[in-house]
Amino acid sequence: MVLVTKPNIADADGFYARLLATHRGLSAAESHALNARLVLILANHVGEADVLEAALALARDGA
Amino acid sequence: MAYEYRPFDYVPPPGLTAAEPRHRVAIVGAGPIGLAMAIELANHGVPAVVLDDNNVVSVGSRAICWSKRSLEILDRLGVGQACVDKGVTWKVGRTFHRAAEVFNFDLLPEDGHKMPAFVNLQQYYVEEYLVARAQAMGIELRWKNKVVAVERHADHAVLTVETPDGPYELEADWVIACDGARSPVRGMLGLEFEGELFEERFLIADIQMQADFPSERWFWFEPEFHNGQSALLHKQPDNIYRIDLQLGWDTDPEVEKQPERIIPRIEKVVGHKNFTLDWTSIYTFQCRRLRQFVHGPVLFVGDSAHIVSPFGARGGNGGLQDVDALGWRLAAVVKGAQPAAILAGYDRERVFGADENLLNSSRSTRFMSPEDGVERLFRDAVLHLASRVDFARPMVNSGRLSRPCTYPLVAPDADLPSGARPGSVAPDAPFDDGWLLDALGREFVVLALGQEAPAVPGARGVQPALNDHLRRRYLGSAERAVYLIRPDQVVAARWLTATPDAIAAAMAAGWGG
Ligand SMILES: Cc1cc2nc3c(=O)[nH]c(=O)nc-3n(C[C@H](O)[C@H](O)[C@H](O)COP(=O)(O)OP(=O)(O)OC[C@H]3O[C@@H](n4cnc5c(N)ncnc54)[C@H](O)[C@@H]3O)c2cc1C
Numbered sequence: 218m219v220l221v222t223k224p225n226i227a228d229a230d231g232f233y234a235r236l237l238a239t240h241r242g243l244s245a246a247e248s249h250a251l252n253a254r255l256v257l258i259l260a261n262h263v264g265e266a267d268v269l270e271a272a273l274a275l276a277r278d279g280a
Numbered sequence: 281m282a283y284e285y286r287p288f289d290y291v292p293p294p295g296l297t298a299a300e301p302r303h304r305v306a307i308v309g310a311g312p313i314g315l316a317m318a319i320e321l322a323n324h325g326v327p328a329v330v331l332d333d334n335n336v337v338s339v340g341s342r343a344i345c346w347s348k349r350s351l352e353i354l355d356r357l358g359v360g361q362a363c364v365d366k367g368v369t370w371k372v373g374r375t376f377h378r379a380a381e382v383f384n385f386d387l388l389p390e391d392g393h394k395m396p397a398f399v400n401l402q403q404y405y406v407e408e409y410l411v412a413r414a415q416a417m418g419i420e421l422r423w424k425n426k427v428v429a430v431e432r433h434a435d436h437a438v439l440t441v442e443t444p445d446g447p448y449e450l451e452a453d454w455v456i457a458c459d460g461a462r463s464p465v466r467g468m469l470g471l472e473f474e475g476e477l478f479e480e481r482f483l484i485a486d487i488q489m490q491a492d493f494p495s496e497r498w499f500w501f502e503p504e505f506h507n508g509q510s511a512l513l514h515k516q517p518d519n520i521y522r523i524d525l526q527l528g529w530d531t532d533p534e535v536e537k538q539p540e541r542i543i544p545r546i547e548k549v550v551g552h553k554n555f556t557l558d559w560t561s562i563y564t565f566q567c568r569r570l571r572q573f574v575h576g577p578v579l580f581v582g583d584s585a586h587i588v589s590p591f592g593a594r595g596g597n598g599g600l601q602d603v604d605a606l607g608w609r610l611a612a613v614v615k616g617a618q619p620a621a622i623l624a625g626y627d628r629e630r631v632f633g634a635d636e637n638l639l640n641s642s643r644s645t646r647f648m649s650p651e652d653g654v655e656r657l658f659r660d661a662v663l664h665l666a667s668r669v670d671f672a673r674p675m676v677n678s679g680r681l682s683r684p685c686t687y688p689l690v691a692p693d694a695d696l697p698s699g700a701r702p703g704s705v706a707p708d709a710p711f712d713d714g715w716l717l718d719a720l721g722r723e724f725v726v727l728a729l730g731q732e733a734p735a736v737p738g739a740r741g742v743q744p745a746l747n748d749h750l751r752r753r754y755l756g757s758a759e760r761a762v763y764l765i766r767p768d769q770v771v772a773a774r775w776l777t778a779t780p781d782a783i784a785a786a787m788a789a790g791w792g793g
Contacts, residue, residue, distance in 0.1 A: 253661035261671040 220271035282488065282558055283404055283518070285336045288411065290424040295441070295448035303329050304614050306439060306452035308427045308465055311338065312403060313582030313599040314458030315410035318419050319357045320603050323722065324611030324767075328456075330419065331441060333426035337411065340559040341402035341486050343596035344516055348388070349684040349705060350600045351395040352769070356721050359409040360395065367399030368515050373497040375678050379504060382666040383673040387681065392749035393708045394715040398681065400495075400516050403596065430455065430468045430578065437577045454610065455578045458599075461566075463584035469575060475568030476642065478589065479529040480649040483536055483562055486520050487546055489555035493521070499678035501648075501663055505548040510648050510678070512591075513549065520558055523549055524590075526649065533562045565589035565649070567642045569634045573602075574627040581606060586634040588641035591648065591679030598637045601684055602630050608722075608767035612791070622791055633685045640680045647677035691773040692786055697756045700763065702771050709749040716744065720769045724787050730760030734780045739764070739787060766790055 226232045240248045260269055294300050305321060307314045310332035318328045346354070346363060354360040375383040388397035414421055428447070429440035437455045441448055457465035466473060498513045500506070509526035516522060525545055527536055535541060542560055547553055569586035573579065582599030606626045612618040650656040665672035687703035699707055706727075708717045720727070724739040729750060733741030744750060755761055764772040764786050773786035 249657055250661060250664070253657045254665055257658070257661055257665060257672060257675075258669075 218265050218268050220268050220275065222275070283402065285339075285404075287335045288421070288423045290335060290444060291422070292445050293422055293425065293441070293443060293448060293450075295450055296443065296445055300450060302436060303327075303450065303452040305329070305454045305456060305610070306331060306437075306450060307456045307458055308439070309458035309460060309582075309584070310334075310407075310411070310421055310423075311458060311460055311582065312343065312406050312410065312596055313603060314456070315407060315414055315421075316353070316357055316600055316603045317456055317458055317581060317607065318421075319410065319414055319417065320607035321611055321614075322414075322417050322419055323357070324607055326611045326614045328419065329450075329452075330414070330421045331425040331427055331439070331450075332421070332423055335423035337407035338403040340561060341404065341516060341520070341522065343403040343406070343593070344400045344514065344522055345593035345597075345681070346399050346401060346406070347593065347597045347682040347684075348393065348395045348397050349682070350597045351399065352705075352708070352717055353600045353604050354406070355395065355717075357410070358413045359406070362409045363401050363406060364396065364399055366405055366517055367401035368495050368517055369396045369399050370495040370497065370515070371397040372494075373499065373678075373681075375676055376498065376500045376503065377663045377667060377676075378502055380667050382663070383676050392710055394717060395708070398593075400514060400522075402516055402520070405517075406596075427459070427465065430465055432469070432576050432578060435577065453577065453614065456606075456610075457578060457580045457584045458582050459584050461583040461587045463580070465578065466570065466580065466584055469578065471570055471575070473568045473570060475566065475587075475638070478565035478567070478642075478645050478649060480565050480645065481527040481529060481531055481533060481536075481562055482565075482590075483525045483527050483542065483545070483560065484590075485523045485525075485542055485546060485560045486516070486558040487523060487550075487555040488518070488520050488558050489550065490519060491521070491550070501676075501678070505551075506545070511549060512678070521550075521555075525549070527562070537562055563590070565645050567638045567645070569631070569638060572627055573630055574623050579606065579610070579623070579626070585630070586638065588637050589645045591644045592637070592641050592681055593679070594637040594641055594682045597682035598633060601633055602626075604768045605629050605633075609791075618791055625792060629687045632687060636685045637682070644677045644679045648679075687770065689772070691789065692775055692778075692782065694758075694761065694774055694776050695756075696758055696761055696774055696776075697753055700754050700771055700774070702773055704771055706763070706765050706769050706771050707753040709753050710747055711744045711750070716750070717769060719744075720765050722767050724767060724772070724790065725765045726783055727754075727763040727765055728760075729754055729763075730758075731762070731777065734762065734778060734783055736780050736783045736787065739783070764790065 305328035307330045318330050321328045371387040373385050426442045431438040439450045500511045502508050512524040514522040573585045581602045588594045650659040662675045684705045689703040691702040726733045726739045726741045728743045762778045763774045766772045772790035
């Protein structure tokens with residue numbers, strides 16, 4: 218498998234709004250903690266080492 | 281009851297009055313590793329003299345968790361059963377976050393092994409048994425013999441040894457430095473001990489109490505009784521319990537060492553005052569190793585070669601695996617059967633093993649003691665998720681307990697169970713009325729399953745009657761197989777069927793390691 222970088226979420230605007238809504242009312246520290254959990258949850262769902270490696274590299278790019 | 285230390289007798293060594301003939305092997309340090317090394321060499325017919333600056337066994341319990349592999353090695357040395365009989369056998373570990381259990385593991389879920397997954401036994405008992413065994417075998421243990429200088433030559437080394445009656449010199453073809461984490465020999469050779477110091481402190485306390493506590497390892501992250509830090513509780517024989525408490529880097533070890541500081545902390549863990557302190561110590565985490573373990577005629581084994589943080593029990597157990605990897609090779613070199621170059625195999629394999637232990641140990645330390653910022657963020661995220669969903673549980677790291685590594689051998693291999701692939705310790709299994717591992721070791725063995733063992737000069741053939749355990753661990757779906765097993769019980773090569781020539785070639789390569 219390779220990392221999907223083409224649009225893959227049917228309702229992109231809807232998801233983006235859901236993401237923000239999930240964070241609503243949290244302090245910055247709580248939001249960071251939520252994001253960390255979210256990363257772990259999604260990473261486990263992906264599972265495949267190559268895909269995770271590609272995702273880590275893409276996320277790090279330009280940081 | 282508390283352990284009673286009986287000092288061993290100092291006997292003035294012959295070297296004080298006249299130069300001693302050159303020894304084949306001198307071992308510096310009579311800790312568990314030096315003692316095991318001497319017995320292992322004696323089992324291979326090579327005499328060694330052991331020098332120790334002290335005259336008692338380990339002060340304090342120190343290493344308490346002995347792995348299955350260590351017990352198998354100790355068994356070959358003649359003290360395995362004594363350790364199992366006296367020790368507390370356990371295989372279940374539980375991990376808690378705050379008050380809730382988030383995770384537990386069973387280390388030996390299947391039967392058909394002579395030795396249990398782990399026993400807890402204070403290091404002083406292990407040393408006591410090893411000393412008795414060494415003495416019964418006639419191995420010379422020289423107490424109160426402190427090595428103060430080492431001179432390296434091309435084919436031997438000269439030690440200067442201090443005794444209560446003054447100094448003497450001792451020559452040996454090989455010097456094995458088993459002189460512990462602070463290794464004076466390492467210092468005398470000016471060798472660098474490379475690695476990391478973690479900015480963390482743990483209080484370790486052995487307490488004696490009557491309690492009905494299961495034989496399990498309990499580890500807490502952020503327990504309510506210990507203010508956001510980690511804690512470990514582990515049972516030892518004689519009603520002694522090991523408690524480890526994370527203190528943080530800002531604490532003052534001199535202050536924390538005081539019983540009036542320690543006792544209230546322990547009261548909070550166990551919930552009462554009915555205990556006595558048996559031994560306490562404060563330690564920092566270090567993960568270091570020598571770049572090489574072989575330095576001409578001086579060989580490093582055990583803590584002198586590598587140290588890890590204690591969670592994972594990889595110190596003493598790792599050292600015994602060094603002994604396992606060195607004994608058969610050095611014995612062959614001393615007897616002139618193999619060139620000294622084969623010791624490179626010891627160096628390569630045990631550097632590999634040490635790196636695996638260091639990697640596991642530093643990962644555990646990172647998890648237990650995360651730096652502020654993102655390390656703590658993810659650590660806490662894992663703990664938060666672990667009580668809710670399965671997937672996060674394997675990420676919870678309170679120490680990955682010692683297991684023997686699989687050496688990266690380039691050797692003939694076949695489509696057979698991966699647990700017995702070349703480089704792994706041969707898995708134990710029932711064998712006739714006893715155990716397979718009792719039939720392996722000391723020399724190369726050709727283990728033939730479902731066929732006759734091809735006759736190979738220099739190797740012993742073993743043909744067990746098949747049983748389910750042997751089938752599962754060695755054959756899988758195959759009907760027959762041939763395994764070549766090294767004197768340290770590591771699989772050197774395997775085939776479905778093999779000619780004597782192919783096996784002999786693998787054996788020659790196996791000596792090179
Ligand atoms: C708190 C704590 C908990 C631990 N828990 C575990 C555990 O659960 N499981 C595990 O596997 N490991 C554990 N370890 C690690 C374990 O104790 C060591 O890995 C083990 O003792 C190493 O054995 P060794 O023989 O190499 O060194 P040591 O046991 O340190 O022995 C070295 C010997 O050399 C002698 N010596 C030193 N200098 C000289 C000299 N100049 N001349 C002559 N003799 C000398 C010393 O007197 C000593 O007898 C723990 C360690 C600590 C500190």
